[in-house]
Amino acid sequence: MTSFPGSDLPATPHDPTAGTGENQVGPVQAVLDGWPGPALCLGPDGRILAANAAAEILAQRHDGWSADLMRWASTGGPAAEATRSVPVETGHGPGVVEFTAALLPGGKVLCLGRDATLERRLRHALTESRQRYKDLVDISSDFAWEVGPDGRFVFVSAAGAIGYSAEQLIGRHPSEFVLSDFADQPLPFETDVPIERTEVWMRGREGDAFCLISSAVPLRGAEGYWVGARGACRDITEARVKGMELAQVRLREKYLGYIVSSTRDDVDPSKTLEIAVGVATNATGAAGARLYARTGDVFLPAAGPPATLVEPAKDQVAALLEQAALQPTPLVGGDDQISLLACRTLFRHEVNGAVMVWQADGRPWSEEDVSMVQAIADQVGVAVAQARYQERLKTLSERDGLTGLYNRRTFMELLEQRLEKQTGGSSALLYFDLDNFKAVNDKLGHGAGDDVLRAVGDLLRRLARVADLAGRLGGDEFVLWIDRVDEAQAMAVADRLLREAAEFLRPLSASEDKPLGVSIGVAPYRGGTVETAQSLIDRGDQGMYAAKRMGKGHRALAPAAPAAEM
DSSP: OOOOTTOOOOSSOOOTTSOOSTTOOHHHHHHHHHOSSOEEEEOTTSOEEEEOHHHHHHHHHOOHHHHHHHHHHHTTHHHHOSEEEEEEEOSSSEEEEEEEEEEOGGGOEEEEEEEOHHHHHHHHHHHHHHHHHHHHHHHHOSEEEEEOTTSOEEEEOTTOBTTBOHHHHTTSOGGGTBOGGGTTSOOGGGOSSOEEEEEEEEEOTTSOEEEEEEEEEEEEOTTSOEEEEEEEEEEOHHHHHHHHHHHHHHHHHHHHHHHHHHHHHOSOHHHHHHHHHHHHHHHHTOSEEEEEEEETTEEEEEESOSOOSSOOOHHHHHHHHHHHTTOSSOEEEEOSSEEEEEEEEEETTEEEEEEEEEEETTOOOOHHHHHHHHHHHHHHHHHHHHHHHHHHHHHHHHBOTTTOSBOHHHHHHHHHHHHHHOOSSEEEEEEEEEETHHHHHHHHOHHHHHHHHHHHHHHHHHHOOTTOEEEEEETTEEEEEEOSOOHHHHHHHHHHHHHHHHHHHGGGOSBTTBOOEEEEEEEEEETTOOOOHHHHHHHHHHHHHHHHHTOSSOEEEOOOOOGGGO
16 A cells, blocks of 8 residues: 555555554554545544555545645644545546544544535536526626516516616516506516517606516416516617607608608699698697798798687787797797697798697697707798799789789680589679770879779779689770679679779769769670680670760670570
8 A cells, every 4th residue: 555645554555453553543444445435544643544545546646635634634623624625636637525524532533535526516517607697697688587476576686777776676566667658568577478578668766767678487386377477678778769769860851851852843832831731730740730921021821721620819820920930949839728839931041931830738849849840941931932932923924913803814714614614593794894094094194094993903802702703804894703693683783883983983083074984794694505705705895885885884784695605
């Protein structure tokens, strides 16, 4: 047998049953040899008195462990601690042998060892695995959680969540923190099936909203009943807010793109204004929207619904638009019943209109609403200018520049449309010119003559109803289409025209002996006939000359329509 350093073991085997002296351990040797692992008998001073073959083999590989064991025994270690683990060389790597000490008579110590290498390695691997799992949970999620059978938190990872510490969350129900808008949705904390990446919005300690994405599994008892749930959550609020902001930007660009495309492609700018009204309504969730064009200091509706169920008062609108014209950013107005938001539009640095939206119940406007209205106003200033310019062109092309009445071309087109649409009933055309008008031009000049023509235009606008048409055919010749009247009613209108013309035009006459007045031809029209507009005009002209033959300031019934046109 090989001797251990510092031991009293003989170099050759001895009889385990021999002797009873201090260094003779024969009866103990049988125990050592029968022990499957390394075993030693140590003296009171820590010297090795006996060892089995397994201990000899360990000593051959590395003897540092035996010295450690000897120091332990010599310092009274076995009396205080029954086990001692020492590092050894196992032949296939470092290992650990755990010796259990038994005190023998005479101060001797019996040390029976067992190979604890595998156990230690497994324990280390388990500890490392637990730490790895903990680290991964802490890294991969903002917090891990578990709820018990009552649905309340029984575990929350150390970092806590949504502004609360773990201690503040444990014992509370997750539903206490869920935003009311999402309270009716399934929650991961109550899941009955495994779930992944489920979003839930919760209210934090400071009142701010958190968007959490959670994966969870249900926990079940021995009988399969739900006893809780366990999961992990990650705070994705920043990403979700950025996503919503990006979606808002894209939606805003899409909305404004409609306006830009219409401004570029549509011939009729009024269509662009209608699109802008729709964008303003949809983008802000407003109850209504309207675009205004500014003429002088007055804002007049240019696009939008004629009326809505929720409609701001006219004085509210006028006051708000007047104030909005003075500042570059949108202006909020209204009262407890209705909220208004208006922003001026510009063209070439001048205020030319305004955008206004409104909503019921006095609901406040968000920053996004204000920004959207500002963006729409920035885009439609050009369209408002184009619409006003086109309206002026249309007026110039349709209206007589002096009187504001329809010119000959437009009147004839509109009259033709009326004749085509009227399939029954009757209407009438009054055709007249001015008596003694030439004397005004000759004596007072053409400027005075223009004043007379403008006065006739004012007179016809007062007489004409909404469905009627008034026009100037040229010179001092005028026409008035009277919709849906019979012959007697038409003659009554002609009589009224004679009276009012004599009253309002006489002061503009060249002289007392040449008073201004009108001579009227009344041409009735029966719906369903094929008479043309020109034929009706010609009949009215004939009626007017018939009135002049009766003396100035009269009216006469025009000849009936030719039989072929009846």
